[in-house]
Amino acid sequence: TMFYLDPWSDSTWTSPDNDNSVAFNCGGTDWVVIGILAVIIHTVSWGTRWTLWEPLANWRMKGTKTWNVDECRRFSMTCTACMDFTVSAFFANRILLHKPWLFRRNEWTVRGPIIDADYKFYYLIYAARFISDIVSLFFESRKVDAFVAALIHHVTTLGLVLGSALVGHTRYGGIIMFFFDWADIPLLCAKAAKYLSKHPKDAFQTTANRLFEIFAVLFFLTRNVYFNYIVFAAWRDLDDDWVNRFCQCLLLVLVGLQTYWMGLIVQAAVRISKNDGVVEDARDDDLKKQKKSQ
8 A cells, every 4th residue: 555645646546346446536535544543542542541540540549648639640641651652662563573674774765655554554543643642742741841842752753754654765764663662661661650659668669760770771772872873874875855854854853852861861860879779750849849839
């Protein structure tokens, strides 16, 4: 199959009907699919927050004086994001791992409109997920700098997904999608365990500490080493035209964000070393200070 994102194209799909063939104009129809998927993802995301994660957290933390509505909402936000990243990573592995071009740099530049149907559907789901995430940003409690960074990240990623689909650079998109979600899963699990911890030495806090260590290593390897290599390859190997240059610049924006977040991880590691090895979420502390000052 192929992508039908351009509404002004004359792309058609022909369906055999006995001896006759019926042609359908498919230009722009992928936007309808993305819209439907975004609504479904958004409904499932917020539905599980209200019906599963928040009741679960309130049951676990019942009677804890420091537990409040804001803590509960951040816990549900974390669990929902963890669910999204885990499902995305699972299907990326199932769909992309067997692709012969996945780890061959000389084949990443192959460009064409034809794409496997399951891979195309994953591409559309990926775009729909980030549309849902962009909308959700405006309804979540975040520091201003964290909100701005997340918004830039989501908009840039969405631009790369749709842009690579439109011009046929889906192999570069695939190699990034394949490993990009790995680091987020242990981080989000660590945050969820941290929210459910009632004592600095209990099992939840210990689990959060170990998961943060795994996250830091994975983030450095995937987001600051391998991803930088892919961006370097994109700048070296792609043709010099305006579409490629635009996508390359978006990739550099993501490099800057990953570097910024790696700096925050280093700061967190320093805080942990001064806090008897206990992971703390500095963003939550800042939110609490803001609320007290209001």
